[in-house]
Amino acid sequence: MGLIDIGCNLMHSSFDKDRKAVIQNAINAGVSSLIITGTGEKSSAQALTFAAQYNESFPGTLYATAGVHPHEARFCGDGTISALKELAQEHRAVAIGECGLDYNRDFSPRNIQRKWFEKQIELAAELWLPLFLHERDASEDFIAILKNSAGKIKGAVVHCFTGNESELDIYLALGCYIGLTGWICDERRGTHLINAVKKIPGDRLMLETDAPFILPRDLPFKVKNRRNEPRYLPHIANAIARFQGKEEDRLAAEIFENTKRFFGI
Numbered sequence: 575m576g577l578i579d580i581g582c583n584l585m586h587s588s589f590d591k592d593r594k595a596v597i598q599n600a601i602n603a604g605v606s607s608l609i610i611t612g613t614g615e616k617s618s619a620q621a622l623t624f625a626a627q628y629n630e631s632f633p634g635t636l637y638a639t640a641g642v643h644p645h646e647a648r649f650c651g652d653g654t655i656s657a658l659k660e661l662a663q664e665h666r667a668v669a670i671g672e673c674g675l676d677y678n679r680d681f682s683p684r685n686i687q688r689k690w691f692e693k694q695i696e697l698a699a700e701l702w703l704p705l706f707l708h709e710r711d712a713s714e715d716f717i718a719i720l721k722n723s724a725g726k727i728k729g730a731v732v733h734c735f736t737g738n739e740s741e742l743d744i745y746l747a748l749g750c751y752i753g754l755t756g757w758i759c760d761e762r763r764g765t766h767l768i769n770a771v772k773k774i775p776g777d778r779l780m781l782e783t784d785a786p787f788i789l790p791r792d793l794p795f796k797v798k799n800r801r802n803e804p805r806y807l808p809h810i811a812n813a814i815a816r817f818q819g820k821e822e823d824r825l826a827a828e829i830f831e832n833t834k835r836f837f838g839i
Contacts, residue, residue: 576606577811577826578833579804580753581672581706581733581782584610584636585620588786588801596785597628597635600804608636608804609837611672611706611733611784613643615657625666637839639706640664641671647682647690655693662701668837670698671706672733675719678711688715695723704729704836707750713741720748729836734784736763739770746778751836753780756790756802756810758817768817776828780836781814783807 579600589596600608610625612618621638628636640661642650662670673694675687698705707730709716720730731751735742745752752774758767789802790809815825833839 576601576604576830577781577807578607578609578830578839579605579783579785579807580609580731580780580833580837581611581755582608582785582804583613583787584608584785584804585617585624586786588799593624594628596803596805600807601635603805603808605804605807607634607839609668610636610638612639612641612661613672614646614649615642615654615661618658618661622661622664622666626664629666634839637666637668637837639669639671640667641669641673641694641706642690643672644674644676644687644691644708645679645681647687650686650690654690655697658694659697659701662697662703667703668839669704669706669731670694670701672708673705674708675712675716676708676710677715684712684715687712688719691716692719695719695727698728699723699726702728704731706730707732708734709737713737717741717744717748720750724748731780731836733782734788735770736767737770738766739773742770742773746773746775751778751780751832753782754810754814755782755784755788756806757788759790759792759810759813761791771814771817772819774818776820776825777832779814779829780833781807781810781829783810
């Protein structure tokens with residue numbers, strides 16, 4: 575048993591020179607498996623190909639999602655869903671996503687974001703795969719779309735949750751799982767999560783690094799280039815255990831079982 579990083583952007587260019595070393599460092603730190611985030615057709619294909627190749631030597635280490643991030647929704651076309659469908663049926667694919675809405679940067683028009691979010695939900699329902707979700711500054715529309723999908727999907731995890739307690743209550747009521755990152759370790763912007771995290775039931779919580787992004791600010795050492803890595807996941811787990819008032823081993827065991835059950839790994 576070990577922690578599972580449910581959201582790692584392992585195909586990011588910052589890992590090009592030492593990708594396998596990053597994986598080994600994570601394993602050495604107690605992270606048994608990584609789920610590589612797919613953010614578009616190309617990145618999803620790359621993630622699944624790399625996971626399959628790596629697992630030939632180290633079975634059960636890598637998995638991946640297949641989906642289109644809202645930033646990339648503007649590039650979707652007639653063949654997008656069929657391409658994702660083919661990718662999502664590969665052995666190491668465990669979820670549809672990262673998909674959702676992002677009104678913070680609006681890299682894609684909002685109506686286009688909503689269109690392709692809904693189409694990916696339909697695909698997840700068709701394939702009976704869970705959803706790996708992204709939401710930023712779009713909770714009203716995001717929640718409305720999820721409510722329309724109630725009862726049609728296998729499950730959903732709100733990746734990198736940074737919202738407020740009222741949003742958390744709604745996600746939990748909809749049956750969503752909650753993915754937490756090192757955002758909670760940031761004294762500038764993550765303190766509101768401390769109270770929220772206490773409300774997350776033990777069977778709905780999962781952890782992720784979102785590496786190479788969201789490096790925990792309270793690491794007891796400096797990190798070159800501030801690149802986050804999966805090996806820092808235990809640090810995040812320690813923080814959450816402290817805020818929830820749980821023994822670290824108990825929290826780790828709960829999260830491990832949640833993740834295995836949710837993703838079917």
